[in-house]
Amino acid sequence: MTDPILRLDPARLSVEPGGQATLTLTVTNPGTIVEGYVVDVVSQTPVPWVEVAPPSLSVYPQQEATAVVVFSPPSGPGAPGGSLPFGVRVRSEVEGGGSAVAEGDLDIGSVSGLRAKLTPIASTGRWSGRHTLKVSNWGNAPARLRITPEDPDQALGFLVSPEIVDVPLGGEVVSRIKVRTRHPTLRGAAQRLPFQVTCAPDDGQAAGGAGPPPVSPASAPVVDGAFNQKPILTRLVVAVAVLALVAGIAGVAFLLTRDDETVAADQSTNPATPTGFQALDNLSPTEITLVWDEAKGVDGYRLFAVDPAIGKPGEAVEIAGATTTTVNAEVEPDTEMCFRLAAVRGGLPSNLTDETCSRTEAESTPEVPASEAPSPSATVAPVPGGGGGGGDGGSGSPTDPDAPPAAFITVLRAFGSDTGEEPARQLQAEYASNGIPAKVLLTTAYGLAHATPAATPTPGVTPSPSPVAPLWIVYVDGPSAQESVAACDAATARIVAAGGTPPQVPCASLTYQVVSRPSGQPSPGPSA
Template sequence: MTDPVLRLETTQLTVEPGGQARAEVTVLNPGTIVESYALDVVGEQPIPWAEVTPPVLSVYPQQQETATIVFNPPTGPTGPAGTVPFGIRAKSQVDPLNSAVVEGQLEIGQVFGLQAKLTPVTSSGRWRGLHTIQFSNWGNAPARLRIVASDPDQALGFLIRPDVVDVPLGATVTARIKARTRKPVLRGSTTRLPFKVVGEPDPPRPFGMPETPGADPGRPMVDGAFTQKPILTRGVITAATVVGAALIGVLAFALTRGGGAAATPTGDGTTLPGKPVLTAAAAGPTSIALVWAQLPNIDSYALYYVDDAGHVNKSERGVDVKQTAKTVTGLNAGVHYCFKLSAVNGKLEGPPSAAACATTGKATPTSAPPSSAPPSGGTSTAPPGGVTTSAPPSSAATQTGQPSASVGVDAPQFAPGQWIAAVDLAPGALVNAEQNAKSLAAQLKSAGVDAKALHATGQYPGLYRLDTKKPMPDDWVVYVGPAASPDQAQAVCRSPQVQQIRSSTCPRFQPAVPPPG
């Protein structure tokens, strides 16, 4: 027994998806007995859309019979495209080892089913609009497209990422398109600028190839538009007017409001500040010294002048956040004053402190005119009527042990219970000691610190140090205060405003109390 001999009439076949192609195959039986051959179509992949009629041939010895092969490739993304090799196999049913195959090729045409979708179809803006384009492939072959955008008036520029996309069978790919106006408009009405986006085949089609009428499934196209707005709309102009008026108001308020320099913002603007602890002490007949502990995460302080019932008579906002002491001046002598302090963080104001009160000192009495009596011993005056009286020597301060507060034309006035802290001490024998002390006091005043200079023996004899319990030598003293306690005086002296100008250990004094013994 021998293998059959096969002959295929046409080895090159062409068919379109959804169409049909036929070929005839002849089977020769070279043997000596009648053979029955089973026919089928084989290939690299199964070809379920190929059919052999009849599927079995009976062939007499040295005779031949013919069968027909029909190819019906389907349409859509599941269908094949391009060249499909195939084989026709004849296998003996008497002896399965006897078989033969004849080969051929089937060329299946490509079917394009590309679709495009633009989202949004119309964008709007002053300078640019953003779009997303999607390509879907419902054909039977993958496609590569180059995305091209254009507008008829050339009023737009386009940025496409990516500009070349591969679209597999049954898949969808996405690209982004930015349409930007070439001529921004300052004022006016909105303008609609149409444009078109095309997915061009890549590589391009051969030149002279006929175009498909209507929508071309191999060259998807979609229309879009960009609505250009003017830069200055009516709302923008109105908002700018309101902002300008607000800025003018803020500037006018900053120039006309009372208070010191603008506070330095150091808070986060969202946390409610804590409650300050405020103390007050008389600093003279017309001033009161206020001292408080510094609070964190705030922008400034607000100081309130209140009466005994807690009613606010006057307020002073914008007190510098770095400040921990303030001397209120211009007050009346011998009057009781109360104050409250609150911390400010952005637009949030914390609870006010408890009222801190103090009474200003009494006014210094006017000195009596000098007497014409001799200064030594007792003094004799002759009032009208010829009565002669004797007055003791003027030595009250010496007899009571109080330091003299009337020596020097600008001697400061202190009351019992008041404390001061020395920022700097300079021996009076040094050259320019007085000038240097007054210069340092002026520098501290310019930084917001109520500092003064005095001559320990010339202006205020009897001043003594708390730590040494000894009278001061012939020194010039630059001091801060007075305060209600030594700790308050030291806190002012060790504040950042003072320490940045002159680092000091801050010796403390109680001027109105004589040294013990």
Template sequence: MPVFPYRETKKPIRARNLPGSVPSRPMSTFSGEPTVRRMSLTASLDDSSVTAAPGEETALPLRILNSGSTVEEYRFEVVGACAAWSTVEPATLSLYPGDSQTVSLMLRPPRDSTVLAGETPFGIRVVPTSEQGDTVVPEGRVTVLPFTETTAELVPRSSHGAWRGRHQLAVDNRGNAPVTVRLGAQSGTERARVSFAADTLRIAPGRAEFGKVRIRPAKRVWRGIPITHPFQLVATPDVAEDQAPVAPVVVDGSYQQEPILPRWLPRALITAAVLLIALVGLWYALLRPAVKSAAREAVTPDVVRSAAAADKSKAPDKGSSGGPSSGGASSGGGDSSGANGGSPKPSPSPSPRASSDAGAAAPTSAQVQVRDSVGGGSNTSTALQVPGGRTFQLTDIVVQNPQGDAGTLVVSSGRDAPVLRLALENFRDSDYHFVTPILVPAGGKVTMTVDCRKVGKPVNAPTPSRCSESLFLGGTMKTDTAD
């Protein structure tokens, strides 16, 4: 097997391992030294700083010297922020003792906003395969040149309205350095004015900013056909003097001016007028005759007689002034009205005058109050007694429990079953109205029975000694007719 020149069978003793030798300086990252030496390895850059343009390739030579006594293989690794877009070609290198060779550091910064413009330190780690502890790192700096690239988009591209149009101009900075963009506008017609909320935008790399745009028409359009106003927006980036000028970005848009009075308004007014006329005609043709007919049907003979009897009951009685009465005297020869010293009989309600028409009905009402003690049994009082030859039609009942007593209240009309049976603790005031009247025949009584279990206490008043309830009833008293 061939033997490489200068190769020894035993590993040579390094000077850094000899007793009393000066130890080598520790390696420091990014020290800025383009040349680094070890006892068996020397690595040097041709230049400690380099300029790289985005989207282009830049080569930086790196010279490697094998000052050892054996053949050595070296690997290269780029360290620092530029490692993602930098490589060493070739990636490995073998050298005989005393030989030197040059490799290239290839810098390829991308043309986008991920790599910002400016100076960035880097290092190239040279690692010997057999002696990895003898690694050296020559260091340098790369300056990425700035570039400007902007795009713009109008959102929305077209707008419409009667008073104004509103848009937003989105400007993207796709360069690697902050940029200031000046905004301008060119109207396609003289009948619309374009304005910005801010004339300039400061945009960071890889970011977008929005400029508010308003389009106002010079004249108002009250009615007619919509008018379209085209316009152009211009975004001009500001660049440094040492950079190439950048063409401005032009975006087209349009604003459609609508009339203030919409086109459907006349038709809507005509439709509303037609509907109004139709409703008026329907009222006079159908609804008004129906209402009149219902009013006529409601005026029945019974209603007329009841109204006449009510008017007569309100009129003053001529017999009470000392004149002769058409009603006749009582059976004992005395005056039943009490005008001649007799005691009048109490009546729950004033009796109407006798009508010449058979079966006449008169409105009648009555009320009664019942007091009852606790533990004393029930107490009953009569509210109304129907005279002979009459029938009372009960239609309304109102019961009151003002003290908030507890117990039982029963309203009866003389039949076997009571009309109402109520618990006092369930109400204070309660009213009942019957569509079908409850008939109380001649000689019948409407009574209220109270059985008190607990006397209530009124608000801000002393506690009474007995329960107290009231009953009010209403209806009509009808004269019985002979068959």
């Protein structure tokens, strides 16, 4: 048996899905007997849409016979596509007879089933917007596409990730698109900037080998989108900025006028209750010294003596000015007295402080040994040029305002520590011009202990400093408490004679012992 000889005409043909393509098969019998042959079509994938007519042939020796092969691929999403290799097989009907196969190629046209969807269709922003592109393939062949956005006005820039996508048959891919304006606007109305995204066929190859069949440019999906560009400064932003500016100006104006308004408001309200109100114990048999913290913005104070027996305040004693110390000098020896204090502003008093009480010392008449009594020369009489400032305890000229103080001082006038230096020095100069040997010092530089002129100091014992407010004081001094008081009395007489205002408190009540001095300042000799 010999194999038949086959010929296909044509060996390669094309067909569109839903159409038909035919070829002619010629079979030659090279044998010496009549042969019957069966004709069919074989392929790597089943092709149920191919037909052979007639399906069998009877061929005489050395003669030819023909058959027609018809290809009818279906249409729709399930249709095959691309190049399909096939073979036309001819087998002898006689068992053990010869056979032959003629090969050919069928090119099936592609069915466009690409769909694209842009989400959102329009984005909004001042500088940029973001979109998502989904591409699905319901055709009959995979596709490789290049995502290409463009706008007609060239007002936008685009960033696509990924830019090239392979869409499998029946599958879907996602690409992200960022749109950015090339010309941001500061003010004005929002602008709509349109653009298009084209999913055009790409000529590259797929990662696993040969690329998908090309997609016709006419069937490439195109979607429309837009970017709504807002101005950087919207009406709301401008309104907020204006409100913030107005608020800032109002805040600055409030800070600049706050003090004046506060003072004006304070004048119509009661002041706060004074703080730090206390009595200093054991200062004198007939005097009680009261101190308190300075209250700002007050006109003065009202001091009330409280009878411990009935617990009610008596008549008020008016204290004018910003003083923080007063002395009650009308107390019997060994007597307990209680006091309450109120601040006054614009005629309106504050609430009273809690009671503070103190007991005066019992009056004593200690004997003074003759060896310790002051010499007659130590007593300063109110005569011209008198005063204790030139005693043994001081140094420098009697009218030198900054000469170190003697062992004891008596205060003539006191001024605040912040602004009191200049008025204190002016008053000292006035006193010096009237022959009063007054001096000036700042109390914070010295330790001062309240002294009782009638008491005899204990040799070798230095008293503890008394609480004295920071003040600039004009004073006279002496080597003993008695001499310092005598110098104060002489100064008072001269002040009255000159028509000035004398101290309002007895000299004995404002006499202090200097118990500590600035570093490097020599201490005076022992008191007479």
